[in-house]
Amino acid sequence: MALMAEKQMRKAGLWQGAARDRTHWVAHGLLFILLILSGLQVIKLFISFDDLGTLIDCISVLSFVSMGLLKVVSLRLNVTKWHTLFSKITEMEENSITDLEYEMPQQTGEKQSRDYTNTIRRILRYLPRIYWCAGGVFILSPFAELGLKYFRHLPLEWPHILTIWVPYEDNAYVNVFLILIELLAAVYVIIVHIAFDVSSLAVMIFMSGQFAKLRWNTEMIGGRDLSESSVSRDDRAHALIITCHQHYLDLTRLNRHLDSVLNFIMGVYMNVATLNLCATAVQLTVSYYVYYLLSNK
Template identity: 25%
Template sequence: MVTKFLESLEDHKQRLLGPNIWIMTSTGLLLPENNFFKVVYIIIHELVTLFVITQCVEIYVVRSDLDQVIENVKISLMSIMGVIKSNSFLFEQNRWKQVLEYVTEADEYERVHKDKIRGEIIDRYTKYCRRVTYFSFIFVFVTVVTVISTPLLNFLSSRNFREGFRNGSEPFPHICSSWTPFDKNHSPGSWITVIWHICMCAYGGSLVAAYDTSIIVIMKFFGGKLDLLRERAKLVLGPPGNRISDDEVKRMLRCLHHEHILLIKQSRLFNSLLSPVMFLYVAMCSLNLCAVAFQLTSATSATQKLFLAVFFLFVIAQIFIYCWQSNDVLVKSKQLTLGPYESEWWAANAKQMQYALMLAGQFRIQCVFTAGPFASLTLPTFITIVKGAYSYYTLLRK
C-alpha cells in the first residue's frame, strides 16, 4: 500500500519534483488556477496566521509564569516560522514558480542528453531527493503526532496531574497554548479548542514539510547541476584522445557559458526568496534550542524528557540539513573551476587553451546561499547557531 502511494506521487512531467509538487499543491502552497479554490486556500493560510497570533497573545497573558512562557515560546517560534515560510511563498508565488520551472526544465534537459557518467549523477541526486523528501514527511508526521499526543500522555503518565485535574487544581491539558474568546478549560470550549489545535498542528506541519522538502530538493539540484557542468567541462576540448575543431570547441563553450549564467541567475533568484526567511529562521532556531535545552534540564517526567528530546532533534535536524545542503552547493561551486583543467588542455592548440581559460574564468562565479546579509548557510554557520543557543541557555539559567 505504501509503495503504491509513493509511486502515485511520481510524475513523468516532473521527474525530480513530482512528490514535492504534489504536497505543495495539496497544502495550497502552490495556489490552484481556479479562483474559488485559490481564495479558499488563502483563507485557510490566514486562519493559520490568526492561530499563531493567538499564541503570541497567550504568551503575554501568562507572562508571570516563566515555565509556561518558555513552553509557549518553544511552540510559538516554530509556528511563527511556519507562517513566515508559507506566507512568503504565497506572496512571491510567481517568482517561486520561475525557480520551479527552471529546475524542471534543466533537469529534463540533462536527462534527455545524459551519458553514462552524467546519468549516474542524475540518478544519485534523484534518489537523494526522494530519501530526503520521504524522510522529512515521516519526521514531520512523527513530530506533529508527538506534539498532539503530549498532553494526553502526560495526563496518563502522571497520577498527581490526574488527581489535580479531577479536583480542579490542574487546568485542562491543551495541545498548544493560545488565547480564545471563550472558556477553554471547561466543556464544550475545551474540546472545541482541542479540535482547533489538532487541525492547526496537522495543517501547519504539512506546510512546513512541503516548504522544507522543496527547498532541500532545489538546493540538491543546484549541486547536481554543478556536477554535471563539471563533467561536461571535462569534454569541452573533445573526448580523451579525440581532438575536435575550434568551431566545435567554441560551440560547446557557448553552451556551457550560457547554462552557467542561467544557473547563477536562477540561484540568485532562489537565494533572494530564501535568504530573508533563513535570517529569521536562524535567529528563531537559536532561541528555540535554548528554550528546549532549558526545559530538558528542568523536566522531571521521563515522558516529558522524551518528547522534549524529539522536539530538540527536530529543530536541530531542520537547520542542519539547510546548512549541510547549502554548504555542499558552495563546495561544488568552488570545484567547478577544475572542470576545464581536467580536460586534455595540454594537447590543445593555443586558441582552444584560451577558450578553456575563458570558461574557467566564468566558472569562478560562485553559487552561495545566505541567511540575510550577515551569514552564509554553511556548516560553520550551523556550529555558530548551536554555540549561540548554548550562550542564551547559560544566560537564562543564571
C-alpha cells in the first residue's frame, strides 16, 4: 500500500527520494508558475467587486488553486512525517498478525488484508479518473464558451482557464502565452490533488483495515474453543495480548501522525467548501432573478 501511495507523490515531484529526479525539478518550475498565476488571480479578485459573475468565478477558481498550493506546502513541510507513515505501514504489513496458532481459518487474516488492499487499488484506479474528468471539464469549459459565443455571433474574448488579471489584454502573444502556462498550472494542480487525496485515503483505509484486524484478533484471544483450558493455551493468550497491545500502540501513533498532516488541510477544506456553496447559491439566486425579470417583460 505504501508503495502505491508513494508512487503518486513521485509523479507529482513531491517525494524526498526524487530530489535528483527530473520530475522534481519540473514540479519546482510548475509551482513557481502557479504562484505567479495565483497572484494574478488575487488581483483579478480585487478589481472585480463590481462584477458579481466574475467575482464568483474568481472565488471558485481561486479556491481550487489555493487548495492545491496548500497541499503542495503541506506535503513539502511534512515530508518527514509522510516518510514515517509509509515506513511504519510497510513494517506493519510485513509483520501483520495472521493465524496466531489458534486453529483459526488461515484465510481470515489474508482476506482482511486483501479486502482493504483491493479497496485502495480501486481508489487508485477510479479517483484519478474522476479528477481528470472534472479537470477536463474545468479546462475545456472556457473554450466551449468561446465556441458558443462564436456561433451566436456574440463579442469574443480570450478564453482563460484561470480567472486572472491580464496585463495587456489586447496583446495576442501575451494571451496565448498565459493560456499555455495556465494549462500547465491547471494540470499540475490536478496532479497534486490526486497525489494528496489518494495518499490520505490510502492511509485511512489501511488504518481502518488494521483496526478491524485488531478487533478480530482481540476477540479471539481466548481461542475458538473456550471449554478447554491448558497451560499452552494460556501462554499463547498472554503472548497474543502483548502482540495486540503493541499493534494498538502502533496504530495510535500512526493515527497521531496522520492527524498532524491532515488536520489543517481538513479545516481549510471545510471553510473553502462553505465559501463555494455560498457563492454557488448567490449565483443561482441572481441567475433565477434575472431570468424571472426577463420572462415577465
